Amino acid sequence: MSAAPWPILAPVRGRIGVAMALSGLSAVLALAALVLIAAAVARLLIAGTGGPWLPVGLAAGCTVAAIGLRLAAFGQSHRAAFRLELLLRRRLAAHVATLPMGRVQRIGPAAIAKVMQDDVKALHVFVADATPLYARAVVMPAATAVALVVLDWRFAAAALAVAAAGIAVMAVAMRDGGALIRAYHAARERVSAAVIEFVQAMPVVRTFDAGHDSFGRYQRALDAYLAMLVLWYRRSALAARASLAILAPLPTLAALLAVGLWTGAGDDQGRWLAALLTGTGMAEAMMPAMALRDMVARAGLAAARIAEIVAEPPMAVPEPGPTPGPDPGPAGQAVPQGLDLCFQTVGFRYAADEPPVIEDLSVTIPAGSVTALVGPSGAGKSTIAALLCRFHDVTAGRITIGGVDLRDLPPERLAELVGFVFQDSFLFAGSIADNIRLGRPDAPMTAVIDAARAARADDFIRQLPQGYDTPAGDRGVFLSGGERQRITIARALLLDRPILVLDEPTAFADTENEAALMAGLAALMRGRTVIVVAHRLSTIRDADRILVLDRGRLVEAGSHVALLDENGLYARLWRAHERARGWTIGGHRHGEPA
Numbered sequence: 001m002s003a004a005p006w007p008i009l010a011p012v013r014g015r016i017g018v019a020m021a022l023s024g025l026s027a028v029l030a031l032a033a034l035v036l037i038a039a040a041v042a043r044l045l046i047a048g049t050g051g052p053w054l055p056v057g058l059a060a061g062c063t064v065a066a067i068g069l070r071l072a073a074f075g076q077s078h079r080a081a082f083r084l085e086l087l088l089r090r091r092l093a094a095h096v097a098t099l100p101m102g103r104v105q106r107i108g109p110a111a112i113a114k115v116m117q118d119d120v121k122a123l124h125v126f127v128a129d130a131t132p133l134y135a136r137a138v139v140m141p142a143a144t145a146v147a148l149v150v151l152d153w154r155f156a157a158a159a160l161a162v163a164a165a166g167i168a169v170m171a172v173a174m175r176d177g178g179a180l181i182r183a184y185h186a187a188r189e190r191v192s193a194a195v196i197e198f199v200q201a202m203p204v205v206r207t208f209d210a211g212h213d214s215f216g217r218y219q220r221a222l223d224a225y226l227a228m229l230v231l232w233y234r235r236s237a238l239a240a241r242a243s244l245a246i247l248a249p250l251p252t253l254a255a256l257l258a259v260g261l262w263t264g265a266g267d268d269q270g271r272w273l274a275a276l277l278t279g280t281g282m283a284e285a286m287m288p289a290m291a292l293r294d295m296v297a298r299a300g301l302a303a304a305r306i307a308e309i310v311a312e313p314p315m316a317v318p319e320p321g322p323t324p325g326p327d328p329g330p331a332g333q334a335v336p337q338g339l340d341l342c343f344q345t346v347g348f349r350y351a352a353d354e355p356p357v358i359e360d361l362s363v364t365i366p367a368g369s370v371t372a373l374v375g376p377s378g379a380g381k382s383t384i385a386a387l388l389c390r391f392h393d394v395t396a397g398r399i400t401i402g403g404v405d406l407r408d409l410p411p412e413r414l415a416e417l418v419g420f421v422f423q424d425s426f427l428f429a430g431s432i433a434d435n436i437r438l439g440r441p442d443a444p445m446t447a448v449i450d451a452a453r454a455a456r457a458d459d460f461i462r463q464l465p466q467g468y469d470t471p472a473g474d475r476g477v478f479l480s481g482g483e484r485q486r487i488t489i490a491r492a493l494l495l496d497r498p499i500l501v502l503d504e505p506t507a508f509a510d511t512e513n514e515a516a517l518m519a520g521l522a523a524l525m526r527g528r529t530v531i532v533v534a535h536r537l538s539t540i541r542d543a544d545r546i547l548v549l550d551r552g553r554l555v556e557a558g559s560h561v562a563l564l565d566e567n568g569l570y571a572r573l574w575r576a577h578e579r580a581r582g583w584t585i586g587g588h589r590h591g592e593p594a
């Protein structure tokens with residue numbers, strides 16, 4: 001990973017430049033104030049050189065201006081940081097929205113959230129705090145060196161020799177610095193990941209080990225972090241302390257005093273005093289630049305992670321312009337004519353180096369029909385549902401709606417045609433009504449209520465503390481899996497898409513909810529083209545056609561009755577399903593004495 005944060009700062013480069021220039025100028029003025037104070041003291045000590053008030057006044061002016069410029073520099077850098085934060089978050093959000101959903105799932109929502117929050121924040125901190133300090137740490141020693149050369153080259157030589165010795169020892173302390181910093185940050189990140197995993201997995205972990213071993217991974221990450229710190233300390237502690245001692249003001253002060261005494265450079269007391277006042281802090285002024293290395297490295301890592309997301313190729317969309325796409329038809333119309341879904345020798349693999357999970361799938365799903373996808377675990381049912389939503393693009397063949405390749409449909413057109421209900425029904429922070437309105441924010445309340453009624457959700461929503469205005473989402477009201485699913489169904493009903501993809505829609509239904517959920521689903525499916533992925537075969541026995549998949553291939557197709565007659569894979573799955581329904585916990589069959 002590149003460790004240079006600078007390219008990503010390009011949009012605010014101008015403002016950062018201004019901040020650094022102001023900070024550098026402030027350093028020069030602070031130095032000028034010291035020279036002027038030396039001149040004032042010299043005038044006091046040496047008779048006949050004039051009164052001290054002019055240099056004192058100028059020194060005061062320089063100090064005030066230096067403080068003002070420093071504040072202005074931080075003002076500019078903070079503004080640049082806020083602007084950068086806003087720009088990067090907007091850019092990331094806009095880019096992530098263009099990525100294929102499958103890619104987003106593969107990168108992981110948590111990883112994306114971390115980049116959008118933590119890495120952007122790290123760059124904010126870098127720009128706001130580090131850039132002015134960085135300029136100061138470079139300009140201050142350089143300007144001091146120039147001032148010393150002007151005063152007397154011997155003072156300059158003495159101060160530079162001390163600084164060079166300090167930097168040489170520091171270089172020893174920082175050998176392998178880049179590798180150590182990367183290892184340090186990697187260890188820190190493993191601790192963060194372990195703590196997140198620990199908290200997220202707590203419900204599962206606790207059930208199994210009552211919390212005794214659940215610290216395991218976290219503890220190991222902490223141990224590795226500690227080992228890393230100890231290694232770093234051992235490698236660099238002695239040299240680092242030695243370099244800090246050399247770069248501190250005292251050694252430079254001693255060198256300047258010695259040079260003044262022994263070389264005759266101190267004969268001009270005014271110059272000597274000026275050299276002592278300005279030069280003493282020269283080596284020390286370099287120290288922040290060393291410390292900032294770590295901040296630059298951290299910002300570099302954050303920038304690299306942001307760049308990685310931005311470099312993800314977006315989903316291919318057709319050129320804007322008239323698209324020969326099928327017309328979704330007026331809202332409320334049953335299924336517009338000609339919206340057959342067609343898989344033509346479709347193949348799909350998740351990565352170029354992975355085996356295909358869908359192979360040579362050719363099937364036509366007529367408009368208005370209900371088609372179920374069944375098959376053993378891992379057969380590829382959910383993958384087909386995901387392909388229909390363009391979470392991924394097929395890697396062979398094509399999928400068409402009304403004769404148009406999905407890849408030739410603008411995403412918004414696809415969204416008008418196809419609606420989805422997944423097993424994992426996510427509710428956003430917002431009221432229940434807002435959640436039903438998602439996708440049709442201007443829908444009137446009467447339409448929301450009608451959809452909720454048809455989805456069999458109206459009754460339980462009305463019993464919530466604030467009815468349709470009750471807050472949902474993570475921090476909202478607690479709803480059962482079946483209730484959440486019925487809200488999702490109401491949402492899909494309100495959207496009124498002609499084609500529906502349902503992935504395990506009854507996965508979370510309990511017995512009490514199942515009847516309501518099935519009734520809601522029946523309302524939703526009426527008059528639409530439906531593709532439903534189901535584990536519970538009893539829920540899809542009335543489907544017009546059942547497609548049976550095995551290891552990515554279509555092995556049987558037909559109605560429930562026809563497939564039972566065939567006595568193949570479907571018949572075996574059905575018998576297994578029937579047996580499983582008959583079993584109760586404890587190993588007894590329904591109707592048998594316990």
Ligand SMILES: Nc1ncnc2c1ncn2[C@@H]1O[C@H](COP(=O)(O)OP(=O)(O)OP(=O)(O)O)[C@@H](O)[C@H]1O
Pocket residue numbers: 105106350357375376377378379380381382383384
């Ligand atoms: N994001 C992914 N990356 C890589 N491989 C995946 C991904 N999702 C699924 N697979 C693999 O693709 C194959 C098909 O998975 P899919 O989830 O489509 O099967 P399924 O029939 O829906 O299974 P189940 O009934 O268990 O949900 C499996 O071998 C699975 O491991």
